[in-house]
Amino acid sequence: MKYLVILFIYFNLNYAFCQKLYVSCPENINIPLRNEFLKGDTVKVTLFDGRVIPKKSKVLCSSEEILKSIFQELKETYPNTVFNYDNSLYSKKNIEGKYIKIGISAFHAGLGSDAVTGIGFSGGNISTMIIPTETWNGSTTFIVELYNGDKSIKKTFSNLSSQSNLWGYKSAKKALNQSYIKTFQNLLFFIDENL
Numbered sequence: 001m002k003y004l005v006i007l008f009i010y011f012n013l014n015y016a017f018c019q020k021l022y023v024s025c026p027e028n029i030n031i032p033l034r035n036e037f038l039k040g041d042t043v044k045v046t047l048f049d050g051r052v053i054p055k056k057s058k059v060l061c062s063s064e065e066i067l068k069s070i071f072q073e074l075k076e077t078y079p080n081t082v083f084n085y086d087n088s089l090y091s092k093k094n095i096e097g098k099y100i101k102i103g104i105s106a107f108h109a110g111l112g113s114d115a116v117t118g119i120g121f122s123g124g125n126i127s128t129m130i131i132p133t134e135t136w137n138g139s140t141t142f143i144v145e146l147y148n149g150d151k152s153i154k155k156t157f158s159n160l161s162s163q164s165n166l167w168g169y170k171s172a173k174k175a176l177n178q179s180y181i182k183t184f185q186n187l188l189f190f191i192d193e194n195l
Contacts, residue, residue, distance in 0.1 A: 025061035099147035106141035138175030
């Protein structure tokens, strides 16, 4: 039992000092088109990436690529709407017309450890076991503000998805994409209801 606890502490300390974040480009989402929503409207869009990524992270996609991907998904989802991408509007307060402000505060996957405990018999004696497990936790958080004339609504969307570390970075990418899809769907429903 003593050796299992020491082994468990060793693995946790090892991951605490060596943990990396994983960032990849979001995959295209198959979203039903919203042809009748915002039909004929012009909507200004500004995007901001406010994440802080540690140096040891595995980054496969730049901030600009992520922002372009989000903007492209919006354009494809609302084909009858004209979207104007203008990041100079992010800090402004009074903007005329319809406007979407999206800030990214999380879009990454991190490796985390958990412990599974068990009780059983070994050699006729009751014994306990601690088995460390690893999972990739993908996190996506958008802070969204919608302007429709004089009306302004702000909301935060955040989702977490986990995958076992069976396939390494492939599992990380899957967890990250699952959290991104859920967050993006919530963003679209918010736009549908309020613009």
